[in-house]
Amino acid sequence: MALIEVRNLKKYYQVYQKEPGLKGSIKSLFSRKYEEVKAVDDISFNIEEGELVGFIGPNGAGKTTVLKCLSGLLYPTSGFVSVLGFSPSQRKIDFLRQISLIMGQKSQLWWDLPPLETFKLNKEIYEVSNEEYQRNLRKLVNLLEVEDILKVQVRKLSLGQRMKCELIAALLYSPKVIFLDEPTIGLDVVMQKKIRDFIKEYNQRYKATIILTSHYMGDVKELCRRVIIIDKGKLVFDNQLSEITQKYSNHKLISVILTRKIDPKFLGSIAKIKEFNYPKLVYSVRRNEIPQITAKILEKLPVTDLNIEEPAIEDIIRGLFTGKNYV
Amino acid sequence: MSKYFQLAKITFEEYLAYRLNFILWRFRSLITFLTPFFFWLAIYGGQEELLGYQKTQMITYVVGVVFLRSIILASRSTDLAGQIRSGELTKIIIAPWEVFSYYFTRDVVDKVLNVFFAVLEMATVLLVFEFPLYFPKNLETYLYFFLIIVLAIFLYFFLSLIISLTGFWTEDVWATRWLFGIIFLEFFAGAFFPLDILPFWLQKIIYLTPFPYLVFYPLKIWLGQISGLMAIKAILICFGWLGFFYWLTRFLWQKGIKNYGAYGG
Numbered sequence: 001m002a003l004i005e006v007r008n009l010k011k012y013y014q015v016y017q018k019e020p021g022l023k024g025s026i027k028s029l030f031s032r033k034y035e036e037v038k039a040v041d042d043i044s045f046n047i048e049e050g051e052l053v054g055f056i057g058p059n060g061a062g063k064t065t066v067l068k069c070l071s072g073l074l075y076p077t078s079g080f081v082s083v084l085g086f087s088p089s090q091r092k093i094d095f096l097r098q099i100s101l102i103m104g105q106k107s108q109l110w111w112d113l114p115p116l117e118t119f120k121l122n123k124e125i126y127e128v129s130n131e132e133y134q135r136n137l138r139k140l141v142n143l144l145e146v147e148d149i150l151k152v153q154v155r156k157l158s159l160g161q162r163m164k165c166e167l168i169a170a171l172l173y174s175p176k177v178i179f180l181d182e183p184t185i186g187l188d189v190v191m192q193k194k195i196r197d198f199i200k201e202y203n204q205r206y207k208a209t210i211i212l213t214s215h216y217m218g219d220v221k222e223l224c225r226r227v228i229i230i231d232k233g234k235l236v237f238d239n240q241l242s243e244i245t246q247k248y249s250n251h252k253l254i255s256v257i258l259t260r261k262i263d264p265k266f267l268g269s270i271a272k273i274k275e276f277n278y279p280k281l282v283y284s285v286r287r288n289e290i291p292q293i294t295a296k297i298l299e300k301l302p303v304t305d306l307n308i309e310e311p312a313i314e315d316i317i318r319g320l321f322t323g324k325n326y327v
Numbered sequence: 328m329s330k331y332f333q334l335a336k337i338t339f340e341e342y343l344a345y346r347l348n349f350i351l352w353r354f355r356s357l358i359t360f361l362t363p364f365f366f367w368l369a370i371y372g373g374q375e376e377l378l379g380y381q382k383t384q385m386i387t388y389v390v391g392v393v394f395l396r397s398i399i400l401a402s403r404s405t406d407l408a409g410q411i412r413s414g415e416l417t418k419i420i421i422a423p424w425e426v427f428s429y430y431f432t433r434d435v436v437d438k439v440l441n442v443f444f445a446v447l448e449m450a451t452v453l454l455v456f457e458f459p460l461y462f463p464k465n466l467e468t469y470l471y472f473f474l475i476i477v478l479a480i481f482l483y484f485f486l487s488l489i490i491s492l493t494g495f496w497t498e499d500v501w502a503t504r505w506l507f508g509i510i511f512l513e514f515f516a517g518a519f520f521p522l523d524i525l526p527f528w529l530q531k532i533i534y535l536t537p538f539p540y541l542v543f544y545p546l547k548i549w550l551g552q553i554s555g556l557m558a559i560k561a562i563l564i565c566f567g568w569l570g571f572f573y574w575l576t577r578f579l580w581q582k583g584i585k586n587y588g589a590y591g592g
Contacts, residue, residue, distance in 0.1 A: 013588070073417055073589040096423035108418040110337060112344045117337050124333040125422050153344075 001085070002046035003177070003209050004070065009079035011040040011065050039065040041233035042079075047211065052203045054224030054241070055213040058321045062233040063213045064103075067179045070211070071101040083177060097126055100175035102166055104182035109154045115165040116150045119172060126173035133172065140168045143198055159186035167195065171202065178202075180212040184219055196222050217314045231321060241313065248316050252290060254283045256297060257305040270296055284311075330424055331432045338403075338436040356441075357448050360393045363519075364452070378524045384550050385521075387461040390449055391546045392518050397441035399479050399541055400518065403433035407491035408500035417589050427488070427576070434484060463551055471558040475545045478565045483541055485572040486512070492576070495583030511536075517543030537568040 016032040040062045047053055055063045068074040069081055072088030072095065081088055086095035102108075109118045123133045141147055144164040149157060157165065163186060170178070183199070184192040200223055203210050214220055220227060221241065229237035229244075237244065254271075258279045267273060267281060271293050275282040285293045290308060297303060342349060367389055371382050380388070407430065410416040419429055453460065463469060490507055494500045513519065515538035522533055522543045533539060544561045547553040553561060 068589050071421060073421065073587070075585040091420060093423040096421065101421055103417075106414065106417060108421075110341070112341050113337065117340065121330075121333050121337050124330040125424055127330075 001082075003049040003051075003084060004045075004047035004211075005080070005082040006046070006066075006070070007044045007080040009040055009043045009066070009069060009081060010038070010077045011062075011069060011074060012077045013037045013039055038233045040069065040076075040230075043230070043233075043235045045228060045235065045238055047209060049209055050203070050207040051226060052200075052210045052212070052224050054220035054227040055211060055230065056217075056220055056227055056317065057213075057230040061230045063230055064181055065233075066230065067101065067181055067211065067213065071099055071179050072096070073101075097173070098176045099179070100170040100173075100177070101179045102170045102181065102183055104163060104166075104185035107154070107162065107166065108169060109162065109165055111155050112153060114151045115146075115154055115157075115169070118154075118165075118169050122169050122172050128173045132174075136172050136174065137168070140171060144168065144194070160188065160191060163187060164191070164195075167198075174206060174208075176206075176208055178208055178210045180210060180214075182214055183212065184214065184216055192216070192218070199223060217317070221313060229317070229320065236320065244313055244316055245310050248320055249311050250287055251284050251311060252287055253309045253311055254285055254290070254294060254297065255307045255309065256281045256283070256301065256303050259302040259304050262301065267301075270300065331428055334424075334429065334432050335436050338433050339440070342436070342440060353444050353448070356397070356445065360445075360448060361452065363389045363392070378521075380521065380524075383459060383461050386458055387550060388521055388546050390453070390460060391549060392542060393449060394442075394445060395476070395479075395542050395545060396518060397445040398438050398476065399483050400513070400516075402483065402487045403437050404430045404484060404487040404491055405504070406430070406433070407488060408494035408504070411491070411494035411583075411587065412498060412500075414589055416587065420584070420587075426580075430488065431484060438480075461550060463549060468548060468551060468554065468558075471548050471554075471562065472545060475540070475548060475558075475562050475565055478562065478569055479541045479545060482537060482565065482569045482572060485569070485576045486537070488576050489572065489579060492579045492583050495579075495586045512538055512541070515539060516541040517546070521546070537565075537572070540565040540568060 013036070014034045015037055016028070016034050019027060043062075043066065055066065057063050065074065069076050070083055070088055072091045075089045084095060084098055086092055088095065109115055110121070119137060122128075128136070141150065144167065146161065146164050146168070149161050149165070154162065154165070163183070167183065180199070184195055187195065196219060199210065199212070202208060203223075212219065212223060225240055227237065227239070227241050227244070228235060237247070239247070253274065258281060261278060264273075264276060267276065271283040271285050271289075273281065274284040283293065283297070294306070294308070297306065364386070367385050371377055371385065375382050377385070407416070410419065420426060463472075487508070490504050491500065493503050497503075515522075515533050515536055517539055518541075522530055522539055525533070540561065544553065544565070548558050548561070
């Protein structure tokens with residue numbers, strides 16, 4: 001049996017619509033119009049132990065809702081969910097002890113106290129032995145470079161500092177399943193890289209299963225071999241990241257460096273221009289036409305360099321969400 | 328157990344994190360103590376007995392209310408309503424502990440701090456004004472008093488949680504808390520004055536509710552005005568109410584948590 005099993009998961013919300021302004025507020029006192037929002041609409045997937053899976057989708061696609069169902073915060077409207085053999089929404093103590101949910105926008109640290117206090121509390125809640133606690137804490141603190149802020153009130157920390165402490169608090173007890181919702185939000189590039197490396201290492205060393213959502217394609221590209229794409233509550237893609245290119249793009253990019261300026265009209269007559277910024281020119285070409293077009297370019301244009309590339313995954317996914325295939 | 332102990336410690340530290348806040352909080356409770364104290368002293372004037380209460384008994388009642396307020400009515404379970412609304416409840420229900428125990432632990436810390444300072448302040452005031460309090464003569468009374476207080480602590484805890492739990496369905500928890508928490512609860516509990524100075528028909532109604540078991544009955548037991556079989560009967564009824572409200576809290580929790588949207592993030 002897979003470590004995480006989701007079958008036909010649905011989560012619908014009733015939200016009431018309020019017209020703007022005071023008038024709308026008064027009106028809503030007497031009658032409220034409710035509308036059903038399908039946050040998650042019939043999603044199924046399996047995740048095996050030790051996998052690191054990326055969840056991507058535009059804002060409001062339902063990523064976080066799925067994570068909340070998997071971690072037991074929300075009751076599914078219907079469908080079957082099993083994590084580590086437990087039904088998450090029952091929130092059994094043995095289940096909760098083995099999972100961790102890290103939300104970039106929601107702090108689990110105690111606001112008025114230094115982060116070290118939250119760590120100590122988590123040590124007790126998750127029943128971590130003294131040695132393990134010391135060992136994990138030292139390692140995490142060194143890695144994330146937070147020695148000097150452990151005794152500062154949480155509310156006085158910057159967003160990045162806080163995020164690092166969130167990660168420490170959530171990983172101190174070596175959870176088996178980790179749900180990471182936007183873990184690199186608000187971090188600078190250097191720190192993003194560090195956290196990515198850290199997640200990768202953690203995944204390999206502890207065979208931990210990790211599901212990650214992120215707005216930064218960089219996170220997903222670097223960490224996840226497999227991605228699940230969700231849009232408007234529906235699952236639209238679930239496969240190796242590299243397959244996205246295969247499935248959604250029948251085009252490749254030919255980028256060329258020109259040696260002198262050429263009339264753009266003439267350039268356009270050869271193939272479809274994706275981008276032109278002298279001296280760099282990029283064509284978007286159907287896969288089966290690559291040989292002919294390449295030959296034509298070399299024959300008709302003054303070229304010093306030519307490359308054939310797969311389109312960027314970001315572009316493909318953006319195309320996917322805006323409803324048209326990448327061209 | 329150690330997780331709740333650590334939670335208690337951290338809660339304690341939270342209180343002490345803001346010194347000014349802490350001092351003002353104590354100052355406020357001192358004022359709420361002094362007001363009824365002087366009020367009743369003024370009403371009695373030179374008289375020794377009024378409304379069936381001797382002066383010593385009434386002062387004991389008022390001082391007793393302050394004490395019980397600090398140990399029974401003080402409650403952190405109020406936080407739950409706000410946490411449902413803001414989504415902060417998420418961080419509590421995602422951790423492997425019993426949610427009710429979480430709130431109860433926070434309550435206990437609140438009570439310990441409260442009692443410590445309340446006793447200190449009361450002792451100071453009583454010494455300054457040299458007013459004798461009524462102390463029961465037989466040991467039995469102390470036992471009944473202790474028993475009913477333990478029950479009342481739990482009874483109030485669940486009542487307060489139930490008010491907070493309405494937050495799962497409505498955002499107007501403050502209105503509910505005002506109506507039930509202040510008007511009904513404190514008034515019917517006898518936290519403003521002894522209930523038996525009210526008209527008889529009103530008393531009869533109030534005695535049918537669980538509220539008098541929070542403050543009024545414990546103090547009547549202390550004053551020796553309810554004793555023996557009557558005291559045992561009060562304790563048993565209180566026990567019954569406790570069972571009912573415990574069940575109701577669990578029931579509402581299980582219904583409500585399904586409604587919880589875990590907003591934010």
